[in-house]
Amino acid sequence: MPRTPLAALSPADQERRRALRRMKAVALGALLFMAVVFAVSFPLQADVPWLAYVRAAAEGGMVGALADWFAVTALFRHPLGIPIPHTAIIPSRKDEIGRTLGEFVETNFLSTEVVRTKLESMSVSRRLGEWLARPEHAARVADEGSAMAAGVLRALSDSDVQDLIADVAREHLVEPDWGPSVGGWLSRLVDSGAHHGAVDMLADSLGVWLEGNRSSFDGLVSSRLPSWVPSMVLRIIDDTLYKEALSFVRDVRGDPDHAARRAVDQYLTRLADSLQNDPATIGRFEDAKSGVFDSPRVRELAAEAWDTTKSGLLRSLSDPDSGLRARMTQALIDAGTRLSTDTALQQRVDGWATDAAVFLVDRYRHDIASIITETVERWDPVETTEKIELMVGRDLQYIRLNGTVVGALAGLVIFTIAHALVG
Incomplete structure (x- = not known):
C-alpha cells in the first residue's frame, strides 16, 4: 500500500516542536548535572565521607535518567541507532497500533448503548429548535440550502431531465x-x-x-x-x-x-x-x-x-429578497419554534434521530472504525512517528526528568540503608 505523507507542520505543531526541544534540553541538563556531581563526589568521597551520599544520589539519578531516556526513545526510534529488539515501537508496529485503535473505537465508542445513551441525554431536537428559531440562523440555513439547490439545478443536464420527464410520462x-x-x-x-x-x-x-x-x-x-x-x-x-x-x-x-x-x-x-x-x-x-x-x-x-421552471427557481434561489427565500426562512423559524416548545414533537424527533443513528452505527460501525485503521496504514512511518512525538513527546520528557529525581532519591535511600546495616 502506498504511503501517504502527512500534512506540513502547522503553527501549533511548530510550537510543540519548540516546547519538545526545550524539555529535551532540560532532561539532558539534569542528566549532565548528575554526571558532573558524580564525577566530583566519587574521587573525594574517601576524604570527605558525607560525599558518599552525594555520589550515591548522583549515581542513582544517572541510572534513572538513562533508563527513562532509553524507555522514551525506544517508543519512537532505536536508541543511538542500534536495532535493539523491542525498540522503535511506533514506526515498527504502526499498522498494529492503527488496528488496535480502530478496534478500541469500534468497541468502546461506536457501541449502540453508548450512542443511544449519549443521544438520549442531548435533547437534540430542542437544541436544534432553539438554534433554528433565531432568524439569523434560519436565514443562514436557507442561504446554504438555496446554494446547494441551485448547484444541483445547474449540474442537471436539461436533456437528461427532459428525457426523464418523457420516460416517467410514458410509463x-x-x-x-x-x-x-x-x-x-x-x-x-x-x-x-x-x-x-x-x-x-x-x-x-x-x-x-x-x-x-x-x-x-x-x-x-x-x-x-x-x-x-x-x-x-x-x-x-x-x-x-x-x-x-x-x-x-x-x-x-x-x-x-x-x-x-x-x-x-x-x-x-x-x-x-x-x-x-x-x-x-x-x-x-x-x-x-x-x-x-x-x-x-x-x-x-x-x-x-x-426551462421556465428551472430559470424561475434559479432566480428565486439566488435572490436573498425573493419570496421563495423568505418563505424558506420563515418555515425554518416556525419549525424551530415548534421544536423548541412542543414536548411531544421533541420526543418523536429525538426517537427518530436516535433510532436512525443507532441503526447506522450498528450497521456501519466496523466500516467507520476501519477508516482509522486504513488511514494509519497509509501514513508514512517516519512522519507518523514525528507527528506522535510532537503530540506527546513533551510530556514524556517529564518522565525522564522525574526518573532522574526518583533515581537520585532511590540511590540515596538504598545507600543510606546499606551503610546503616553494613557500616
Whole structure:
C-alpha cells in the first residue's frame, strides 16, 4: 500500500516542536548535572565521607535518567541507532497500533448503548429548535440550502431531465389504458349530476354570446338561398333563425328537464359505457391520447416548461429578497419554534434521530472504525512517528526528568540503608 505523507507542520505543531526541544534540553541538563556531581563526589568521597551520599544520589539519578531516556526513545526510534529488539515501537508496529485503535473505537465508542445513551441525554431536537428559531440562523440555513439547490439545478443536464420527464410520462401516462378509468369516472360524474353545472355554464355563455352578436346571423342562411327570393323573406328567415336559437338557449337555461339536457345525459352515459366496454372506442381514445403525447409540440411545451421552471427557481434561489427565500426562512423559524416548545414533537424527533443513528452505527460501525485503521496504514512511518512525538513527546520528557529525581532519591535511600546495616 502506498504511503501517504502527512500534512506540513502547522503553527501549533511548530510550537510543540519548540516546547519538545526545550524539555529535551532540560532532561539532558539534569542528566549532565548528575554526571558532573558524580564525577566530583566519587574521587573525594574517601576524604570527605558525607560525599558518599552525594555520589550515591548522583549515581542513582544517572541510572534513572538513562533508563527513562532509553524507555522514551525506544517508543519512537532505536536508541543511538542500534536495532535493539523491542525498540522503535511506533514506526515498527504502526499498522498494529492503527488496528488496535480502530478496534478500541469500534468497541468502546461506536457501541449502540453508548450512542443511544449519549443521544438520549442531548435533547437534540430542542437544541436544534432553539438554534433554528433565531432568524439569523434560519436565514443562514436557507442561504446554504438555496446554494446547494441551485448547484444541483445547474449540474442537471436539461436533456437528461427532459428525457426523464418523457420516460416517467410514458410509463405512468401513456402506457396505461385511460379508457376504462375515464369511462368509470365519467359514469360516476353523470350519476351524481355533477356535469349539470358545466351544461348550465355552457348555456349561459351561449345565451350571452347570442344576445350580444345579433349581426352574426345576418346572411347565415339567406346568403345560401336563390337570388330570386325577396329580400324581405331573407330577413325574416335570418330573424327567425336568430330568435329560434335564442329561444332554444333560453329554454335550455330555464328548464332543468329540457330534451337537450336529457340528450347530453344520454350521450355521456353511452360514452362512459363505451369507454369501459367497447374495444373500438377504447382503441380510438388511446390512439388520440398517444397522438397528443407523441406530438412534437407537446414535447416542446414540456421542454419550455422545464426551462421556465428551472430559470424561475434559479432566480428565486439566488435572490436573498425573493419570496421563495423568505418563505424558506420563515418555515425554518416556525419549525424551530415548534421544536423548541412542543414536548411531544421533541420526543418523536429525538426517537427518530436516535433510532436512525443507532441503526447506522450498528450497521456501519466496523466500516467507520476501519477508516482509522486504513488511514494509519497509509501514513508514512517516519512522519507518523514525528507527528506522535510532537503530540506527546513533551510530556514524556517529564518522565525522564522525574526518573532522574526518583533515581537520585532511590540511590540515596538504598545507600543510606546499606551503610546503616553494613557500616
